[in-house]
Amino acid sequence: MNNTLHPFVEVRRRLHRIPELGFAEFKTQKFILEFLSRLPPDRLEVKTWRTGVLAKVKGTRPRRILAWRTDIDGLPIEEETGLDFASEHPGHMHACGHDLHMAIALGILHHFVEHPVPDDLLFLFQPAEEGPGGALPMLQSEEFQSWKPDQIFGLHIGPEYPVGTIATRPGILFANTSELYIDLIGVSGHASLPHRSNDMVIAASQLAMQLQTIISRNLDPLDAAILTLGKVTIGTKQNIIPGQARLEGTIRTLSMDSMEKIKNRIRALVHGIETGFACEARIDWGANYCQVENEESLTREFMDWAGREGKVQVVECREAMAGEDFGYFLREIPGFMFWLGVDSPHGLHHPALLPDEGAIPAAIDLMARYLTWKADR
Numbered sequence: 001m002n003n004t005l006h007p008f009v010e011v012r013r014r015l016h017r018i019p020e021l022g023f024a025e026f027k028t029q030k031f032i033l034e035f036l037s038r039l040p041p042d043r044l045e046v047k048t049w050r051t052g053v054l055a056k057v058k059g060t061r062p063r064r065i066l067a068w069r070t071d072i073d074g075l076p077i078e079e080e081t082g083l084d085f086a087s088e089h090p091g092h093m094h095a096c097g098h099d100l101h102m103a104i105a106l107g108i109l110h111h112f113v114e115h116p117v118p119d120d121l122l123f124l125f126q127p128a129e130e131g132p133g134g135a136l137p138m139l140q141s142e143e144f145q146s147w148k149p150d151q152i153f154g155l156h157i158g159p160e161y162p163v164g165t166i167a168t169r170p171g172i173l174f175a176n177t178s179e180l181y182i183d184l185i186g187v188s189g190h191a192s193l194p195h196r197s198n199d200m201v202i203a204a205s206q207l208a209m210q211l212q213t214i215i216s217r218n219l220d221p222l223d224a225a226i227l228t229l230g231k232v233t234i235g236t237k238q239n240i241i242p243g244q245a246r247l248e249g250t251i252r253t254l255s256m257d258s259m260e261k262i263k264n265r266i267r268a269l270v271h272g273i274e275t276g277f278a279c280e281a282r283i284d285w286g287a288n289y290c291q292v293e294n295e296e297s298l299t300r301e302f303m304d305w306a307g308r309e310g311k312v313q314v315v316e317c318r319e320a321m322a323g324e325d326f327g328y329f330l331r332e333i334p335g336f337m338f339w340l341g342v343d344s345p346h347g348l349h350h351p352a353l354l355p356d357e358g359a360i361p362a363a364i365d366l367m368a369r370y371l372t373w374k375a376d377r
C-alpha cells in the first residue's frame with residue numbers, strides 16, 4: 001500500500017495546524033512566502049499586502065492577466081475533529097476550508113510555474129474573508145491595482161456535494177451580508193429595586209422578538225432574506241438588574257434593495273425600543289459584503305467546458321445565503337466562483353468539518369486544465 005501523501009494534501013495539513021484570524025495571518029503568510037521562495041524565481045513575481053500575498057506567474061506572451069483568488073484566514077472555533085493534524089492554535093480552526101483553498105491555489109500556481117501559458121496568472125492570497133473583510137481593501141490597494149487582472153476566478157468548498165462535483169450558477173451565487181451589533185444602555189441596579197433601574201433584559205428580549213418580524217412581515221416572501229442573532233450578551237449575576245445588553249447578528253439578502261429595507265426597519269424598531277424603554281441604543285453595521293455575482297457568459301462557458309471535459313459532475317445550483325467578500329472583486333472584474341464538492345458529514349463553520357482531501361488534487365487538475373485552455377484563447 002502506498003502511504004505517500006499527495007504534496008498538496010500535505011500542504012493543506014500543514015496549513016490546517018496554524019489557523020489564524022483575519023489580518024493576523026502571520027504564520028500563514030510566512031508559510032506561503034516560504035513555499036514560493038522554493039520555486040524557480042525566473043517566472044514568479046511576489047508582493048505582500050498586509051498579511052496577504054500576491055504572486056504573478058509570468059506568461060510566455062502576456063496579453064492579459066487572469067487571476068485566481070484564495071482566502072487564508074481561520075475562525076474562532078475550538079476544533080473537534082480529533083485529526084492528528086488538528087489545529088495547534090487553541091480556540092481557532094480552519095472550519096471554512098480556507099486551508100484547502102490555499103493548498104489548491106498553491107497547487108495550481110506550482111503547475112503553471114512548471115508549465116507556463118501565454119497569459120500572466122495572478123494568485124491572490126487574501127486575508128480576513130471571515131471578517132472584517134480583506135477583499136475590498138486588497139482590491140483598492142496599490143499592490144493589486146498595479147496588477148489588476150482582466151478576469152478573476154475562485155472556489156469555495158461545498159461540504160454537501162460529493163468529491164468530483166462542482167456547483168455554480170450564472171448570476172448571484174452568494175448573498176449580500178451585513179453584520180449587526182446593537183447596544184442597549186439602561187440603568188443597572190439591585191434585583192429587588194426594579195423601579196430604580198432600567199432593565200435591559202426586557203428591552204433586549206422585546207427587541208430580539210421584534211427583529212424577527214422584519215423578514216416575515218415587511219419583506220416580499222419571494223425575496224429571500226435572513227436576520228440571525230447569533231449572540232446576545234446581558235448581565236453578570238442573577239440578582240443584578242443589568243443596565244447593558246448587546247445583540248450581535250448578521251443580515252443576508254439576495255438584493256441590495258432588501259438589505260436597505262431591512263436596515264431601515266431595524267433603525268425604526270431600535271428607535272421604538274429607545275423610546276418605549278427610555279434607554280439609549282447604538283447600532284453598528286460592522287462589515288458588509290456585496291453579493292457574489294458570477295458573470296453570465298464566463299460562468300456558462302466554464303460550466304460548458306467542464307461538462308464537455310467530463311472529469312467532473314457539473315451542477316447548476318441555487319443561490320446560497322452565505323456571504324463571501326469575493327463579491328467585491330466580481331463587482332469590478334468579470335469572473336466567477338464555484339462550489340467544490342468535499343463531501344463532509346458536517347457543514348461549514350462546524351467544529352468537526354471533515355472535508356475529503358481527494359478534492360484537492362481533483363481541483364488542481366481541473367483548474368490547471370481550465371486555465372491552460374482559457375489562457376490560450
Ligand SMILES: CC(=O)N[C@@H](CCC[C@H](N)C(=O)O)C(=O)O
Nearest residue numbers: 130131177178179250287322323
Ligand atoms: C462562506 C461563509 O461562511 N462566509 C461567511 C462570511 C460572512 C461574514 C460576515 N462578516 C457576516 O457574518 O456577516 C458567512 O458567514 O457567510
